[in-house]
Amino acid sequence: MELQQLANELPGAELSDKYGPGKQQVSENDTILVRLVNKMIEDAHHAGASDIHVEAYEGEASTRIRFRIDGSLTDYLKLPYTLRSAIVSRIKIMASMDIAEHRKPQDGKIDFSRFAPLKLELRVASLPTANGLEDVVMRLLASSKPIPLSQLGFSPALEAQLKDMVHRTYGLILACGPTGSGKTTTLHSLLAEVNTTENKIWTAEDPIEITHPGLRQIQMIPRAGLTFATAMRAFLRADPDIIMIGEMRDAETTHMAIEASLTGHLVLSTLHTNSAPESVVRLLDMGLDPFNFSDALVGVLSQRLARKLCTHCKIPRASTADEIRDMAHEYCSHTELDPEQVLAEVSRARGPRSLSTHLKSRLGLQGLKMALVHELATPEQLQDAAALARLLKAMPITLAKARPLDEAISTAGGVRFEALDSHLMSTAQPGLFCAGEMLDWEAPTGGYLLTATMASGRQAAQGVLAWLKLRS
Numbered sequence: 001m002e003l004q005q006l007a008n009e010l011p012g013a014e015l016s017d018k019y020g021p022g023k024q025q026v027s028e029n030d031t032i033l034v035r036l037v038n039k040m041i042e043d044a045h046h047a048g049a050s051d052i053h054v055e056a057y058e059g060e061a062s063t064r065i066r067f068r069i070d071g072s073l074t075d076y077l078k079l080p081y082t083l084r085s086a087i088v089s090r091i092k093i094m095a096s097m098d099i100a101e102h103r104k105p106q107d108g109k110i111d112f113s114r115f116a117p118l119k120l121e122l123r124v125a126s127l128p129t130a131n132g133l134e135d136v137v138m139r140l141l142a143s144s145k146p147i148p149l150s151q152l153g154f155s156p157a158l159e160a161q162l163k164d165m166v167h168r169t170y171g172l173i174l175a176c177g178p179t180g181s182g183k184t185t186t187l188h189s190l191l192a193e194v195n196t197t198e199n200k201i202w203t204a205e206d207p208i209e210i211t212h213p214g215l216r217q218i219q220m221i222p223r224a225g226l227t228f229a230t231a232m233r234a235f236l237r238a239d240p241d242i243i244m245i246g247e248m249r250d251a252e253t254t255h256m257a258i259e260a261s262l263t264g265h266l267v268l269s270t271l272h273t274n275s276a277p278e279s280v281v282r283l284l285d286m287g288l289d290p291f292n293f294s295d296a297l298v299g300v301l302s303q304r305l306a307r308k309l310c311t312h313c314k315i316p317r318a319s320t321a322d323e324i325r326d327m328a329h330e331y332c333s334h335t336e337l338d339p340e341q342v343l344a345e346v347s348r349a350r351g352p353r354s355l356s357t358h359l360k361s362r363l364g365l366q367g368l369k370m371a372l373v374h375e376l377a378t379p380e381q382l383q384d385a386a387a388l389a390r391l392l393k394a395m396p397i398t399l400a401k402a403r404p405l406d407e408a409i410s411t412a413g414g415v416r417f418e419a420l421d422s423h424l425m426s427t428a429q430p431g432l433f434c435a436g437e438m439l440d441w442e443a444p445t446g447g448y449l450l451t452a453t454m455a456s457g458r459q460a461a462q463g464v465l466a467w468l469k470l471r472s
Contacts, residue, residue, distance in 0.1 A: 030086065037090050038116050040065065040077070044140060045120055050180070052076075052122075054091070054136040056084040056129070063087065070307050088126065088134050095124040103128055109207055110138070123207055141209045146192040147185060153306070162301070166190045166268075171298035172261040174248075176271040176279045181304050183270040184209055187244055190268060191215065194242060203244040204231035220246070232256040236263075245269040251286045258288060261296040276300040277368050343389040355382060363392070372397075414440035423463025424456060431467065435460040 044052050049067035056063050062078040079087065092099045094115060095108030105127050112120040123139040149159055165173055173190070175183040188210040195201060195214050206220035206228075216238075218231055228245055229252040235243050236256075248254050248269050261267045273279045279300050284290060342363065350358035356374075359365040365373065376395060381387040415434045419426060424439075426432040435456040437449075 033083070033086055033090055034115075037087065037094070041110075041112060041120070041122065041138075041140075042116060042118060043067075043076070044138075045118065050140060052136075052138040052140070054087060054138075056088065056133040056135060057081070058131040058133065071305065072307075084133065088136055091124060091136050091138070092126065095122075097124065097126065102132060102134055107207075121209075123209070146188040146210055146212060149189045149193060152182075152186060152189055161299070162190060163193060165299045166193050166266070168266055168298055170261055170264050170266055172257060172296045173266070173268045173298050174271055174279055174300045175268075175303065176273040176276060176300060177303045178274070179272065183303065184246065186301065186303060187268050187270065188212070191242070191244060194266075199241040200239060201242045201244070202231075202235045202238060202240045203246075204228050204235070205244075205246040228253045229256060232260065236260055236265075240265055242266045242268070247272070248283070254283060254286050254288065258292055258296045262292060266298075274302075276302040281368075339389060339393050342392055343386060346389045346392070347385040365392075414438050416440050421463075423466060424460040425463050425467060433460040433463055 040052065044067050047067060047069055049069050051068040053066045053068070053073065054063065055066070060081045062081060063084040064075070065077045065079065066073045067076050068074075089099045091110075092106070092108070094110045094112075097106045097108040105125065108124040108126075110122040110124055112118055112122060121141040123141060125137050125139075127135050127137070129135050149162065152159075154162065165171075175186050177183055184205075191201060191203075192212065195212055197214075201215050203215055203217045204220060205217060206222075208217050208219050211217065218226070220226055220228060220231065228247065228249060232243070232245065232253060233256065236259075240260075243257075243260060243265055245253065245257060245267065246269070248257065248271050257267045257269060271279050271282065273282055279302070280293075280297075283293065345362040346359070348358075348362060353361070356365075356370050359370065359373070372395065373392070376397070377388065377391055381391055415426075415438050417440065419428065420434060421427055424433050424435055426434065436453040439456060441452065
């Protein structure tokens, strides 16, 4: 039976006498209502929806049901107000939630295979709204298995980088982005790359959305004391090779993840930040030791979900001059612009956009660069296009003092090995020998750094002796 036929059989205009004010309301176990909820979930799955929103309104306003498809909400169905309590209660029953609790938010999970011949899981959240009503949001977790990394839409170069990172024997890998941007999906795709019989992999998740054979997965139960921090402590006693933490929510979990990554474990986790640089700043704000953090961090992936054009109805369209200019600045943010060009871009009308969005679009300024602008610019400079342009081209940064010695860490870069001979002498400047931290190398731990410094010093010293012998 089709959806509209089911809806017609439920209390509507023609059934208002039976289910109107003061009459018997529909039961959450009503056969037709059960079939309607099942049909709604099936339709959402077949339509490729990521979420189902059930929105109840006060008075006699209809209950609104919407699907989120390709990032946008679309109307699905409107039901009579007499059904709002019953449909919420039905969903709560399916999710094993307390149907008598209307004042507090609740979380639950539906194994839809118990109610229909469709292998599908849903994460359910109920939220109390005004006038004693409740809304329900259901996230469809159709992919119970990890998606291959090659199918996530990454560029070949980025995919190769991710594979290289996840095959490290230790370190910390972070995926950041807003809620619903696919961070957990990406982490499970990375785990699938290293899910072999040689590796013991533990995961702590809330909830468990994707399952793999071979993974040892734990569902977080905060009310029972099972948190991410508790799970981390337990994992370190369970001989892991790889650990996946669903989210870095607190300082304790973060510190333990860093500790685990420095003691021979590969740790993967997520952060709710907008960019990779912001992730680093946020973790340092949690009180992490910069030296240990720099040794532990392997990489940070910032991601978003991009809407995909319909392969059947898309049509070509020529980009406008402004769109081409915006894309050029977006993807060529390191291009040097002269002062006149900066002034021209800053002077363009930004309309309702914020200054940060405007400068990001026109000049490619984002993340730490924009933070520096807001830190050094006065309110008057931010409002004056000419003054702001001058500031952007010649930003005065005052060196106050050096950081304390206990915060000093090595930085990347140095003299390239290609510029030296086998005795570490510069090919461009004979007689100049380089050793230690002058060299461009990766030094993940202090012990290796000290060893390499002494070894390169010995090699350079031998080169000095050989060079002097040739000159004598």
